[in-house]
Amino acid sequence: MHEHLNEHLHGAIVPAPFWLILLATLALMLATAPAGSVLLWRRFAYFGDALGHAAMFGVALALAMHLPVIAGVAVVALVVAATVIRMARGGQLAHDALLGTFAHGLLALGLLLAFISLPKGADLHHVLFGDVLHMQPVEAVAIIIGAIIIAVLLWRSWNVLVLGAVSDELAQAEGWPVQRAQMLLLLSAAALLALAAKAAGLLLFASLLIIPAAAARAFARTPEHMALGAVLVALPAVIGGLFIARAFAIPSGPAIVSIAFGFFVLFHLAAWLRRR
Amino acid sequence: MHIPASGNGNGDVLLRLDGVGVRAPSGRWILRDVSFSVKRGEIVTIIGPNGGGKTTTVRTALGIITPTTGTVWRKPGLRIGYTPQKMKPDATLPLSVARFLALGTGAGRADIEAALARTGAQSLLHEQLAHLSGGELQRVLIARAMLRRPDLLVLDEPVQGVDFTGEAQLYDLIRSLREESGCGVLMVSHDLHFVMAGTDHVVCINVHVCCAGTPQAVSEHPEYTGLFGPAAVAHQAAYTHLHDHEHGLKHDPGREE
Incomplete structure (x- = not known):
């Protein structure tokens, strides 16, 4: 049992080559940067965070049923995203209330399930904070393909996403497919969480969505600047984070996020100084 | 219900509401049995007290709100230009x-x-x-x-927050856009002066359609005088402060200028 569990948690004994891991993580950023930007504009910054918490239930379920972790995360994240969209349309509870409830409710259920089904002392650290350097080759390829598909879908709906962020009502009156674009955005975020679970972990996933975009906002004059700026911030964060993590044997997820956060502080400080 | 062919109207209907009702989740009716249409080249203005359902009418006409009863018909392929209220x-x-x-x-x-x-x-x-x-x-x-x-301009209080001279310019602009392009205009306005001088058809809504017709006909309608007071008929009174006016009231002494 223990052995099986470790295989699940750590992946195969032979991880993907470093360049492939780097490529997969960079591909992920091509999709998280625009998705994160739109989430910020729509005041949905906590969406990624909430999904990450709720996905703990998916992880525990997958481990208990001996299924791949990514499958459990994907199913739970997509179901939660779709449920929140539907329930928010009913109007009794707003998005933030629904997200908060699902996040903590499913986190609690996930922890209970893990406590009951996993052996004592099982280490869930990498599920929470990522274990990118132990990524399997097949996982890396899946991430690259998935992230590119999501990035292309988001770019194709870009004008509607931006106009909807200005005013859903205006966009809808003009006849744009607003609800479809919003559904695409939230389901993309859920799919990205499943893809990023290995690279960033459930708890750090949200930071990949929002920190690069928030950093890029400091100098962005157009929506496209902000999304591309977020890619440009994520790039050195990923490359730097992965090299540092490998060289000093420190956790990769926190290393990547810390560098991105450094850019955020630096950019907004510089923008503030320039305004003075 | 009918709309007199007036102004530049040539009978080409762009938008039609038929017996439209909208009910809030609480069960209260926000709109009841609202019918009117907008034709190419026609300026239709919706007036009525605050909370009377003017914006709900517009949002239902645009397809943002799905009506509980009745139907909304928009000409297929209709291009809409919209200025939301908020x-x-x-x-x-x-x-x-x-x-x-x-x-x-x-x-x-x-x-x-x-x-x-x-x-x-x-x-x-x-x-x-x-x-x-x-x-x-x-x-x-x-x-x-x-x-x-646009084939149809939908303007929900388009001059709010604009200074007085700017208001007149924008109303002139809306009129000349109609002249130039022959588009239809559906507008919510609080400016009775414009409504009376620049509109082909007026629909007064307070949950239901109180009265509708040419500005002249509406201004002489008892329900209109009941809602806006005799002062409004005499000249363009500011009636934006009116809330929840009771129906059938012929005269409201509290609201004379």
């Missing part, structure tokens, strides 16, 4: 006026500058949308509605 762009989104006007309209820079010049907002081209005042935003929204080359 819009508060978030400063998290970096978006200039120029980019906002180009977004999904296919307008080039020259068209954008010309449209802004006509709404008196040429100086705002490079401003960020989130930094505009209420009146400035209205001018930009009207410019966007123009740039869509």
Whole structure:
């Protein structure tokens, strides 16, 4: 049992080559940067965070049923995203209330399930904070393909996403497919969480969505600047984070996020100084 | 219910509401049995007390709200230019006026500058949308509605926050847009002077249609005098402070100027 569990948690004994891991993580950023930007504009910054918490239930379920972790995360994240969209349309509870409830409710259920089904002392650290350097080759390829598909879908709906962020009502009156674009955005975020679970972990996933975009906002004059700026911030964060993590044997997820956060502080400080 | 063919109306119907009712989740009716239509080249204005369902009527006409009863028909392929009543762009989104006007309209820079010049907002081209005042935003929204080359302009209190001289200019602009392009106009307005002088058809809504017809016919209707008071009939009274007026009231002494 223990052995099986470790295989699940750590992946195969032979991880993907470093360049492939780097490529997969960079591909992920091509999709998280625009998705994160739109989430910020729509005041949905906590969406990624909430999904990450709720996905703990998916992880525990997958481990208990001996299924791949990514499958459990994907199913739970997509179901939660779709449920929140539907329930928010009913109007009794707003998005933030629904997200908060699902996040903590499913986190609690996930922890209970893990406590009951996993052996004592099982280490869930990498599920929470990522274990990118132990990524399997097949996982890396899946991430690259998935992230590119999501990035292309988001770019194709870009004008509607931006106009909807200005005013859903205006966009809808003009006849744009607003609800479809919003559904695409939230389901993309859920799919990205499943893809990023290995690279960033459930708890750090949200930071990949929002920190690069928030950093890029400091100098962005157009929506496209902000999304591309977020890619440009994520790039050195990923490359730097992965090299540092490998060289000093420190956790990769926190290393990547810390560098991105450094850019955020630096950019907004510089923008503030320039305004003075 | 019928609409007299007036103004430039040539009978080409763009939008029709038939027995439209909208019920709030609480069960209260916000709108009941509302019917009217807008034709090409016609200016239809919705008036009525605050909370009477004017904006709900507009949002239902646009398909943003699904009616509980009745039907909304829009001419297939209808191009709509819309200025919503409340819009508060978030400063998290970096978006200039120029980019906002180009977004999904296919307008080039020259068209954008010309449209802004006509709404008196040429100086705002490079401003960020989130930094505009209420009146400035209205001018930009009207410019966007123009740039869509609409068959139907839908304007929900288009001059709110605009200063007095600006108001007159914008109303003139709306009239000349109708002349130039022959588009239909559906508007919510609080300006009784414009409603009486510049409108082909008036629909007075207080949950249901109190009265409808030409400005002349509506201003002589007892329900209209009941809602807005005799002062409104005599001249354009400011009636924006009227709330929850009771029906059938012929005269409200509290509201004389």
